[in-house]
Amino acid sequence: MQSLFQQIKAGQLWDFHGGIHPPARKQHTSQKPIGRLALPDRLYVPLRQHIGVPGALLVAVGQHVLKGQPLTFANNAMAVPVHAPTSGTVLAIEPHIAPHPSALPELCVVIAPDGLEQWRERHPLHLPECDRLSLLQRIQDAGIAGMGGAGFPTHLKTGAASGVDYLIINAVECEPYISADDVLMQEFATTIVKGIDILCELSGPKAVLIGIEDDKPLAIAAMQAACSQREQYLVKTVPAKYPSGGEKQLIQLLTSKEVPAGRRPLDIGIVMQNVGTVFAIAQAVLEDMPLISRIVTVVGDSLTQPQNVLALIGTPVGYLLDACGFSPEPAQRIIMGGPMMGFTLPSVSVPVVKTSNCILAPSQAELPSASNEMDCIRCGACAEVCPAVLLPQQLLWYSKAKDLDKLKEYNLADCIECGACAYVCPSEIPLVHYYRVAKAEIREQSRDELKAEQAKARFEARNERLEQEKQQRATRNQALALQRQQLMAEQQKNREIEQAQQRVAATSDTATELSKEQIIALREQKKAAARAYQAEKATQQSMQHSADTADAAAANEPAAASLPATQPAQSQPEITSDPRAAAVAAAIARAKAKKAQTEPGETSVVVPAATAVAAEPILDTRAAAVAAAIARAKAKKAQAEPTPQPLPAPTAAPVKPQSDDSGASSHDAAASSDTDRDANRETAKRQALAAAIARAQAKRQQTDAGSVAMSHVPQSAHSTATTTKITDTPDTSALAKSTAATPDTPADDPRKAAIAAAIARAKAKQQQLSATDPKDQA
Amino acid sequence: MSFRIASSPHHHSQQHTSVLMQKVILACLPGIACQVYFFGYGVLLQLVLAIITAWASEALVLRLRQKPVLPRLKDHSAMLTAVLLAVSIPAFAPWWIIVLGTAFAIIIVKQLYGGLGHNLFNPAMAAYVFLLVSFPQQMTSWLPPLTLQAQQQQVLDPVCAVFTDFSCAGYSLTQLKTDIDGMTMATPLDTLKTDLSTGKTISESLQQPVFDSIGGLGWNYVNLAFLIGGLWLLQQKVIQWRIPLAVLGSLGLCSLIGYLIDPDLHASPLFHLLSGGTMLAAFFIATDPVSASTTLRGRLYYGALIGLLIYLIRSFGGFPDAVAFAVMLANLAVPLIDYYSRPRTYGHKPKGSY
Numbered sequence A: 001m002q003s004l005f006q007q008i009k010a011g012q013l014w015d016f017h018g019g020i021h022p023p024a025r026k027q028h029t030s031q032k033p034i035g036r037l038a039l040p041d042r043l044y045v046p047l048r049q050h051i052g053v054p055g056a057l058l059v060a061v062g063q064h065v066l067k068g069q070p071l072t073f074a075n076n077a078m079a080v081p082v083h084a085p086t087s088g089t090v091l092a093i094e095p096h097i098a099p100h101p102s103a104l105p106e107l108c109v110v111i112a113p114d115g116l117e118q119w120r121e122r123h124p125l126h127l128p129e130c131d132r133l134s135l136l137q138r139i140q141d142a143g144i145a146g147m148g149g150a151g152f153p154t155h156l157k158t159g160a161a162s163g164v165d166y167l168i169i170n171a172v173e174c175e176p177y178i179s180a181d182d183v184l185m186q187e188f189a190t191t192i193v194k195g196i197d198i199l200c201e202l203s204g205p206k207a208v209l210i211g212i213e214d215d216k217p218l219a220i221a222a223m224q225a226a227c228s229q230r231e232q233y234l235v236k237t238v239p240a241k242y243p244s245g246g247e248k249q250l251i252q253l254l255t256s257k258e259v260p261a262g263r264r265p266l267d268i269g270i271v272m273q274n275v276g277t278v279f280a281i282a283q284a285v286l287e288d289m290p291l292i293s294r295i296v297t298v299v300g301d302s303l304t305q306p307q308n309v310l311a312l313i314g315t316p317v318g319y320l321l322d323a324c325g326f327s328p329e330p331a332q333r334i335i336m337g338g339p340m341m342g343f344t345l346p347s348v349s350v351p352v353v354k355t356s357n358c359i360l361a362p363s364q365a366e367l368p369s370a371s372n373e374m375d376c377i378r379c380g381a382c383a384e385v386c387p388a389v390l391l392p393q394q395l396l397w398y399s400k401a402k403d404l405d406k407l408k409e410y411n412l413a414d415c416i417e418c419g420a421c422a423y424v425c426p427s428e429i430p431l432v433h434y435y436r437v438a439k440a441e442i443r444e445q446s447r448d449e450l451k452a453e454q455a456k457a458r459f460e461a462r463n464e465r466l467e468q469e470k471q472q473r474a475t476r477n478q479a480l481a482l483q484r485q486q487l488m489a490e491q492q493k494n495r496e497i498e499q500a501q502q503r504v505a506a507t508s509d510t511a512t513e514l515s516k517e518q519i520i521a522l523r524e525q526k527k528a529a530a531r532a533y534q535a536e537k538a539t540q541q542s543m544q545h546s547a548d549t550a551d552a553a554a555a556n557e558p559a560a561a562s563l564p565a566t567q568p569a570q571s572q573p574e575i576t577s578d579p580r581a582a583a584v585a586a587a588i589a590r591a592k593a594k595k596a597q598t599e600p601g602e603t604s605v606v607v608p609a610a611t612a613v614a615a616e617p618i619l620d621t622r623a624a625a626v627a628a629a630i631a632r633a634k635a636k637k638a639q640a641e642p643t644p645q646p647l648p649a650p651t652a653a654p655v656k657p658q659s660d661d662s663g664a665s666s667h668d669a670a671a672s673s674d675t676d677r678d679a680n681r682e683t684a685k686r687q688a689l690a691a692a693i694a695r696a697q698a699k700r701q702q703t704d705a706g707s708v709a710m711s712h713v714p715q716s717a718h719s720t721a722t723t724t725k726i727t728d729t730p731d732t733s734a735l736a737k738s739t740a741a742t743p744d745t746p747a748d749d750p751r752k753a754a755i756a757a758a759i760a761r762a763k764a765k766q767q768q769l770s771a772t773d774p775k776d777q778a
Numbered sequence B: 001m002s003f004r005i006a007s008s009p010h011h012h013s014q015q016h017t018s019v020l021m022q023k024v025i026l027a028c029l030p031g032i033a034c035q036v037y038f039f040g041y042g043v044l045l046q047l048v049l050a051i052i053t054a055w056a057s058e059a060l061v062l063r064l065r066q067k068p069v070l071p072r073l074k075d076h077s078a079m080l081t082a083v084l085l086a087v088s089i090p091a092f093a094p095w096w097i098i099v100l101g102t103a104f105a106i107i108i109v110k111q112l113y114g115g116l117g118h119n120l121f122n123p124a125m126a127a128y129v130f131l132l133v134s135f136p137q138q139m140t141s142w143l144p145p146l147t148l149q150a151q152q153q154q155v156l157d158p159v160c161a162v163f164t165d166f167s168c169a170g171y172s173l174t175q176l177k178t179d180i181d182g183m184t185m186a187t188p189l190d191t192l193k194t195d196l197s198t199g200k201t202i203s204e205s206l207q208q209p210v211f212d213s214i215g216g217l218g219w220n221y222v223n224l225a226f227l228i229g230g231l232w233l234l235q236q237k238v239i240q241w242r243i244p245l246a247v248l249g250s251l252g253l254c255s256l257i258g259y260l261i262d263p264d265l266h267a268s269p270l271f272h273l274l275s276g277g278t279m280l281a282a283f284f285i286a287t288d289p290v291s292a293s294t295t296l297r298g299r300l301y302y303g304a305l306i307g308l309l310i311y312l313i314r315s316f317g318g319f320p321d322a323v324a325f326a327v328m329l330a331n332l333a334v335p336l337i338d339y340y341s342r343p344r345t346y347g348h349k350p351k352g353s354y
């Protein structure tokens, strides 16, 4: 059996399914020479004439440009520049109706030609000295994009081509009326072959197959003559049938291969270039002539002189039509492209672009427009002609029913919109139109689905978060309630202790021993009080003096009172020096406490005047709460981050919340680590410091509202210093221990346990969340 | 100036549904002429009645469904249904048979399913079955060819028979069916069936006057005429070759097998192909696009199924001719056939299931 290559060389052709034979009507234009027109007075050069992104503008309004001067510059791979088609002045850079089925305006450079046709400097390349890169660069710089239809950037197609078996030159031109490629080959066959040489240089194929329909004998002869020196260039005459010029169909015709669904021809070792593109490449490389003009077939019964013209890119369609003797009939149609796949133009001011191969102005008699759509009679004529081997009647049915799943099942995506089905449909159903609508709907739906998925993920994350917050709030409220209860008890107890202390101070001088006993026996609060009492003894300050200081401190920065606990404790025993004064002080303190109690939220700030013990655990929990709040905030942020970019997130998302979480928990640990009995001094010190800082932070936040209450705290200005001093002394251990002692009280245990539980829950939640998140996104 | 905006393609083959239907009707003319020649012009009366009824019922339903009437009437699909039904029923059947049948075909079978393109069954055949089941006597009262009739047919006889059930001379249909020997004659297929059931062999049965050398007298020419019409339709690309070929091929093959097994009990393939409504079914009825399979491969299956069913019902069923039943049964199978005969789309791997 012959190999495929041998078969191809032997001249074998294959066939594709279906196809139609519409009247070609090319004879009006294909026998005439290419018409050269005078310069139009305006050129509208759209910045984007290809698939991809427009380049960056290089010119400004009012600037004079030379012929071939780039107007834009390709700042990324998907961009190809556009050039000034002739020398002249940039009149404006503004949106102008673009040659696109949607007829939406696109940004155009409007040029007023000066008639001089002044070229910029040109640098033709000498092929043997060129490397691949400079060739590709030249192709991109010349603004070349596929001239057969879609306008895919040529440098990308060529640049990606390595390991190519066949380079197919598409010169089939199967649409009726169009003969632009035909006359191009007739007049420029040698240049085209030079262009093929360049492409071979770039992709090195086994063979070059030049497909031409058999109704172009002159072009075939010209190409055969031009290729006679090159053995691996095979001119292939294919029978005239629409749409044999379709990329997939031509590949099947010439090589019997099918491009797998959703893949590119390159995947089966084939690159296809339109013959017009090849010509443009040759001109760009060998003459440094960017793509600034193209051959356009201007044809139709509404014209008196249909012909092929060499049109500058940007020439308004109306100018070409008028040059060919345009006499429009009522409800005239102007079609850009062929009668099968072209689109109607709403206005003749639309400019010619790189992909415009034909301007068709048919009369109604010539191409009767679809009259009345009738019901599908399921005749199957459409299925018979569909080159993609689809079932157009089923697609129609499901398009009308908007059954998008069925449409996918019946491979709507493989429809090439060739229009063969609509051409033969006896019921004159605009099938392609239905498919376009359905395709748009499918695109819309997949967009919506993506959006809905993201919204769902967001919604679930939010629900989780709200639930988590609710739980945290509940835990915190519970803890606060407990604290408040305990606080009341403490206050009561403290008041008793205070009174007892006063009694003791009044009757006994052995306060030191007593306080030592208290350290052992009682809570850290008592110890602190005793220590303060000692200090007070040493200073021998009078009651009056301390009152003065208190007054002075009243005006002080409340925020500085980060450790009021020690201060009042110090000042408290002062009072005890005089039983009477002490009684008065106690009364004042009680009054203050009462007053403070009446102002909710400040209670804890004022209370230290009477007690330090209560403040400590409260601050602890507060710090914990603050830490928790920070952790929540971070978690929230972390949650919010992955949602906008669901795809790359799955690996990052679980890590992030966890790291945040661990940060939060270490925070919590620092705040609550005081409870660790086994900690040695150093750690105790550090922990105490950390706790103090945490407390200070917490305090500062709370004191924002409680400045009035703070004014009751005496000597608050120095309190920070005092704290530092205290933590420096060996007493720190006592302090640490005393804090550690707090859990001894039965009321403390459940509180901490509750907090710990809350933290644990929060962490578990977060881990759950991070575990489920990627699943949702996947 | 403003230009008209249209969606591509801007080109059309100009083969419209109405033109297709018209051509199918035209292609029926040779067959109808043949029927007139052999059986009298009763069939023309039936045609007129059927077409008027079809138009009236179509217009009525369209009016009720608040759809434009004229454009739909102009697609000629109702007329085609009427024609196909009219040539299928006995030429001398009473007028209400065809009126009832046509109305049933248009209103129930076609429009109640949603109009042209939506009907599951071929309207003409569904109506035929409906009539055959409801009025078996009238539906089987085919007269023998004119040459065999004992009573010379008078000019107005068909009119009288259709509208009064009696010929102008007052003979009943049964009397008209009687041959010169006083025997009641049936259609060739009927006769064959009856003869076989009484133990005669095929060759003995073929001695009966209703047969000529290759089949039923007159009927074979009618079939040939429909074949000519059908070939013209093929040439005009109004119908595609798949269904007719599959119908005739499978019927021919089945009958050939039977004939080879026992030529005494099974009629020859040629007899089957030229009897009853074979050609009408193959070219005009099975090719009705709406109720046929729409995939290319599916059409082969569909045609073959009809051929097989025709043979089976003719040979083993209780009814004399089988075209209508065969087509209706195949109509039922169409969704299944369509589903399993989906073509492999370009660029897709062949799927194991279809």
Ligand code: SF4
Residues within 6 Å of the ligand: A375, A376, A377, A378, A379, A380, A381, A382, A383, A392, A393, A396, A421, A424, A425, A426, A427, A428, A429, A431
């Ligand atoms: S050609 Fe038109 S009428 Fe025929 S099956 Fe296809 S869509 Fe239906």
Ligand code: SF4
Residues within 6 Å of the ligand: A385, A386, A387, A388, A389, A390, A392, A414, A415, A416, A417, A418, A419, A420, A421, A422, A431, A432
């Ligand atoms: S337009 Fe689509 S469905 Fe119609 S023939 Fe072309 S590929 Fe097939």
